Amino acid sequence: MTTQQLYEQIQHKKSFLCIGLDVDLNKVPQHLLETEDPIFEFNKAIIDATHDLCVSYKPNTAFYEAYGLKGWQSLEKTINYINEKYPDIFTIADAKRGDIGNTSSMYAKAFFEDLKFDSVTVAPYMGKDSVEPFLAFEDKHTIMLALTSNEGAFDFQTLKIDGRELYKQVIETSTEWKNSHRLMYVVGATKAEYLSEIREIIPNSFLLVPGVGAQGGSLEEVCKYGMNHHVGLLINSSRGVIYASKDHDFAEAARAEALKLQQQMQRILEEKEMQ
8 A cells, every 4th residue: 555545545534543453352342252263353343343434453463472373363364354345444563573684574574475464563773674674565664663652762762862862863864774765653642742853854754653542642732743744644542442342332332432533533634624
């Protein structure tokens, strides 16, 4: 999927919502545990209930890898279901990979060729030869951790080196890598005040923004500082949507929460005359 196609979906749905499919079997409705594949059944119901309100789904692979082979099979069934039934949805493998070049090439093949995700998250700590193998895939996107929303982000990311924060240097350096036009960036919603300066470095890139809702991030603040002329934002909500209910009405409850976010996004798009 191209960024233009993603933008067209945003315009069509009046939404830039990404729903995180982070499935914890301790939190899903009990009746699903009686099914052959409770993870997939949970995802399928959430997807069917919300697909018209969001433009992206983001399974965090840790929540699947934790269940071994069965978990990975659930992930495969989930991505296949999205690609077959809702092919216009932008899919993100939240895997946070990053290793030496030949290993990164194998990770990229796994997510882009085998599972057929549109994008994958990566960690840039090892530098360009750990990221460029992902960027080699045409019409695929690599979403690089830039400034995250966790407390430990201040351990390294905001440290000043020669008077400039490390995260800014990382972002700027990444723009010089081969096929850097295929890069997107993760910026936590709880760091909304940093978005203006980030936009000075990467004015046209899409930003994946987790942390709205359960983690305390403000949608309005993120849009105020981070939106560009093509919206340029994917706002992720995971727990606040998918765990809105633990009863039989969990899918309906998830839709209700997703609808609230979509309606907020629509108002913002209308105010900015971007609908």
